[in-house]
Amino acid sequence: MRRNPTLVAGAAMVGIVVALALVSVVWTPWPATQVSPDRLWPPGSAHLMGTDGFGQDIFSRVLIGARSCLLVGVVAVTIGALLGVPLGVVAAIDRGVLGRVLMRASDILYAFPALLLAILLAAARGQGSTLTAMTAIGISSIPAFARVARGATLQVLSQDYVLAARASGIRRTTIAVRHVLPNILPVVVVQASVSFGLAILAEASLSYLGLGTPPTTPSWGRMIFEAQPYMYSDLNLAIWPGLFIAIAVLGFNLLGDGLRDLLDPTLREVER
Amino acid sequence: MTATPIYEIRDLVKLYRRGSQEVVAVDHVDFDLMPGERLGIVGESGSGKSTLVRMMAALSRPTSGDIAFEGTSIVGRTDDELTGLRRGVQMVFQDPRSSLDPRMTVGDIITEPLRSRVWKGITRTDRAARLVEVMTQVGLDPQDASRYPHQFSGGQRQRIAIARALAPKPRVLIADEAVSALDVSVRAQVLNLIGDLVAEYGLTLVFVSHDLTVVRHVCDAVLVLRSGRVVEHGPTEQVYVDPQNPYTRQLLASVPRLRRDVNP
Amino acid sequence: MSLLRVDDLTVRFGRSRQPAVERVGFSIEPGERVGLIGESGSGKSVTALAIMGLLADTASCTGSIRWHDRELIGMPDAEYSRLRGEEFAMVFQEPMTALDPTMPVGRQVAEVLRLHEGAPPGRARGRVCEMLSAVGLPDAERVADSFPHQLSGGQRQRVLIAMSLINTPELLICDEPTTALDVTVQARVLELLRHALDVSSSAMLFISHDLAVVSQMCDRLLVMYRGSVVEEGAIADVLARPSHPYTAGLIATADIASVSPGQRLPVIDDFWDVPVDVPGRAGARRPLGSTRRTQR
Amino acid sequence: MSLAALGRRLLSFAVSLLCASAVVFGLLNLLPGDVAGVILGPNATPESIEAMRTRLGLDRPVWLRYLDWLGGLLTGDFGTSALSGDPVAGVIGSRLAVTTWLVVLGMFLALLIALPVGMFAAMRRQRVDGLAASGLSQLGMAVPVFVVGLALSLIVGVKLRWLPANGYVPLTDSPGQWLAHLVLPCLTLGLVQGAVLVRYVRSAFIEVLQTEYFRTARAIGWRRWPAMLRHGLRNASLQIVTVLGLQMATLFVGAIVVESVFALPGLGLYLLQVVANRDLPVVQSIVMVLVALVLVINLLVDLAYTFIDPRLRGDATAASEADE
């Protein structure tokens, strides 16, 4: 631990975000969506981070925003990993038609970057929504997981212990579960961490384009978007959510780097 | 020995495609392996040694030719039809780092062959008993079964690999460069161990190496490969004392020898 | 005066408490061929790299390495670089990876000339081909234009030797130059190396874990064990009267050919029972779950 | 690469394109709402909308429209905009030029930032300044693009008024103005992308630093930086080119955000507009162009690879085992 300051820093930052989200479940200083005439207050004792253009308490919104931030990351990463990892593993194990078709599918998917996909999906639903954003970001992270999983699987498959297992008559599916999955886990975890950061950034961008989280749910990306008209006079509105986005993304990136060092120093850079 | 051969290898060919070129890794190889025989396969890097033994263990399919194990062909069989081979043949690989799954305990590694479908009847207690047995045989402390491979030295890891191969009581042990990655100081130990085990259980041994002196020590017959072809095959002593093929002679002559007669 | 004199060299990596090399001292005279032998991880390569000044950034080096009376430890990189490849050179273990895969080998050899002599490209090319022929590469022109992946392991190692000898350095350090090669190729490369050294009359530090090879290449022998030099002397002396159990074991096991087939091979552990005090790390830790000495 | 291998690569590229076109068309034709409503506005009657759909050919079966569109694409005819009635190809062409300038210049800036910083961070990865450099890049990666863009626009454009805060002037109108308008967007893209690149450049060079051939280069007397430039750059560029290719591709899409921050009339901003209008012929074609660009860049990266890496030039490509 002491030897891995990256990991510690990353974990601490992620910890902050998780703590905010947990706290918001039981307590916020003010109702996060309550408008009031106390508009555009600077940070102070009543409102720790001040209030926004609707008189809503920024600190409360930042607290609740941590929830959307984590939710987006968790869902996107889950979609990406659940679909991408098996895809990559199967593509590596089956070098026949199936494997090639899967890899081709993943490559084509790769040509639809998150933002494009989100725009199309959001357009398809006709309205921005957190779910759409999460799905789009998740789907577009599938190829990254697939590639990483495939590469790692190929590497595991080239190890002699797989040959030894085959020589003992162990089935391929058993090999995949017993040897491949545990051994590619570190790479997948690292990728998940990086994808998490990317998902948060993507959600922020989508919110900025008006395709992300809907208006009444506090989300950090949305808060920056809404702070724009006040950019000249009340920078306070944009700084807090901006700061926490940076903390969250930086946290997950550092966590990924730290985990990589911890789990396997020889791991190659993950896909971004 | 009048017994039937345990392996009959006929006109075996293996081609690899490399881009648009073809590489003949094994080129019309023919030989028999008798039960209890200890066969050394020597040759330079890339001469097709590994390819040959992998086909013998049905880990790779020949391009043409036939391999019969205990009288039945193993070529073109599905995994389910290879039960006999899988029970009877085990392998030890070169690199003790990559041949042990870093995320499994030594106990799990050694008993893995017994958990395969070819050994259906074996219970958990049977396996535990066998684990203690083989670990003791190869000179490991059974107490270490819950440790992970990286906690062992190179020589010990190779012992683990050997224990895994011995666990299902195979008739044939194929060792592919089992000592090449080891330090000289450890190599002797492992060689002794293999020699002892083979003698004790009457194993048939296929011992692959590029080091002629090592092969001479454990094997009673040698097969010299060059570019996938057998250039010489005969009893060890005969090959060493009176090599027939110029290539074998060159190989022997190249082995560095300790020079005690240095004059400073 | 010695060509190279190493005193009390200690190398640590990062913050680890165990030094990789501890209080190593030896010297090399002009033209002398010294063998350095020891088990894997005993610190041979680290010693060689310390002399070359090419240790990783994490390494900290103490003690003294003197080259012709000039202290190398702490020498600025610019000055050090002028010595490297010119006065002393090194051949590495892995010929597969020691050459830049994206550059024709001829140009890589020519670089050495240009770096130190500023030779014009035309003349450099001539010298390169000459040198390549000298290390037994018959088709020197073609080889010079090849990329590393188009050459065999033996050819690559010859190119590396050509590279290190082209400026006729006073000292050549070879770190297991033949370990990755086949026996037949190894025999030829060693022969060539001997010949080349005879011509250039350079001194050599030859690292290997194969006692037989060292005995053929060197006059003097250094034995390292867990970071320390445990034995030093003329080859014949050491072989005849090893003073350290590790050396004794090494000699016994190295000579497999002399053990008749089928007999049990001597192992190093056999020699540990002889009580000798091990210099270097007192009470050095045995590897975990270490083989019991009594075990057969 | 052999001719046959090149052929295979091109064939697979074509198959990918075809599949992608089906995906694009399928996805977009699931969208609710159509352009007929937008054209006719708030006061339209259901009958007039039906009539408009018929006029626009929106009532024909989906597969027939797909084939038409595909056939058009193959002959270079991207269809006509349902809203304005003019050919899509021309609009996309002029828009693409803006986006391409943005992406290419942005990437150039990113490289200009990332190469020295990344190399420095790799060289001095154990020192404080090297760590600071990579830490800074980590921080750069954690800030959303639009925040960087807004900040630059606000500070340089509005407060200091050194450069236009946003907007665009075509190169043909006034080269000076054109450049002035592109500086901030390209810088935004360059900073953000550069931060990401630093990471890759750093790790690529760390890898190089640990290779035996780098050690050889040092052993023959190269000093650190020259050795890095002479032997490191080309080898590291193998990895960097891959990353660059991947990023270039996503950049074309990522440019959407930058274009909306800086109101640049590029393809991305246009896409947002036409999606909002459900001008499907245009949306389809833009998405297809973007996707095709990504695929083309991937192809180019593959080819660049064989150009940089001599190991791939001969036929000794990675061995493949046919029967397993």
Place this chain on the structure above:
Amino acid sequence: GCGQSSTETADRQLVVGASVAPNSMDPSTSDAAAISQALLYNVYETLLKIDGDGQLQPLLASEWAVSPDGLTYTFTLRSQAKFSTGAPVNAEAVVTSVERIIDDDAVLPVLKTQMEVVDSVRAVDDTTVEFVLKHPSNNWLYSMAERAGIIYEPTSLADLATTPVGSGPFVFSEWVKGDSVVLTRNESYWGTETRLAGVTFKYYTDANALNAAMLSGSLDVLSNVAAPQALDQFEDSRFTVLEGTTTGEIVLGYNHQTPALQDLKVRQAINYAIDREALRDAVWAGKGPLIGSMVAPTDPWYEDLSGAYPYDPDKARELLAEAGIASGSLTLRLRVPTLPYATPAATYIASQLSEVGIQVQVDELEFPATWIDQVLQQSNYDMTIVAHVESRDISLWADPTYYWHYDNAEFQQLLVEADEASTQTEQTALMKQAAQILSDDAAADFLWLLPNLVVTKSDVTGVQANAPSLSFDMTAAVAPPQ
């Protein structure tokens, strides 16, 4: 021109920043307001025009006469009027233009409705046109001053969507789709030539980008500030801020088919629950008057009805209780378009309604396509917010099929009577009644009127503060060359 060519004193080409880009150049077949904004009165002319105070003024017609029964209108055209192609604006051109609106299938239904009342149109001589109406209509003459009344160059009709040709002081020069429309001075304008070299309309989808562009000096005129929170940034000697009115009533529309909203008490409760003044302050920086009904202050029958439902949450809760709605039991979908005023207003309203016990689910629908599809066409909503920018669009409430589904016979009758009223006073009185009904009935919550917040560089003059029509009229603008 008319002799006094002033090329040597020509002012500069002004760059006007605007929010929504046009998607076509034909105002008769595409409903986008941006087309009229750029082209009406600047490029295209009508027989009469609406001036800055909402009054009708002669333009192509020097005078017009109405028969006593209010059915026959006779327009006298200016003989010197001509299109930029050189062709004269004669009675023939007027008849062709009007008949096209009536007969061509491609023309927007709105415009057809406005011209529905025309029974016949006839060229009496080269400069006299006679319209016969089916019944008297006050609205019709007003429509003739807007886009339905544009006089097109008869030979240009085929290419209207891309190359408009008119008789105005500017000629269309270039349209870069989604980015800009360039107009240049009509060197041979029939009337008083403009002093500008031309006008470039530059479009910024993002309201903040528009502000930034103006602040950084890239624009000469900002047609309407869509993010007024930054308005005080323009309080600087570099700029002049003009604050006028538009005809854009921001309406919180109720779907009168939603069962809960059919109850007058519920609608009134909502109106009481919303603090419109605070809402306007938060969302639009306090700019724009509170109106209380669907009438803009530039209309003659304007009355300030904004006091009808003062902010009174208790009253709201009371009314809800009377309507039998328990707190928290009513959930309404507020589906708003992605427009700068709509989403913030939705956030605000959702919060205030939740205080009186109405749950609000806010959906942000992409504008225009999704909003039009979901709200306008399918009426798949309970409440929505949109600004109705057409002038005198109170008539929309008379159409029960329109998306509000407001069906009030009395109101409809009043509107018909007002249209056919023979005097202005009579019409005004009737219209006031109609507006009152909308207010009493809480037909919608009329939030506030979109202000016209024009910013110009301080050397630009002659830009009108009010926007009573869709046109952004640059014909009188003056700016010295730089």
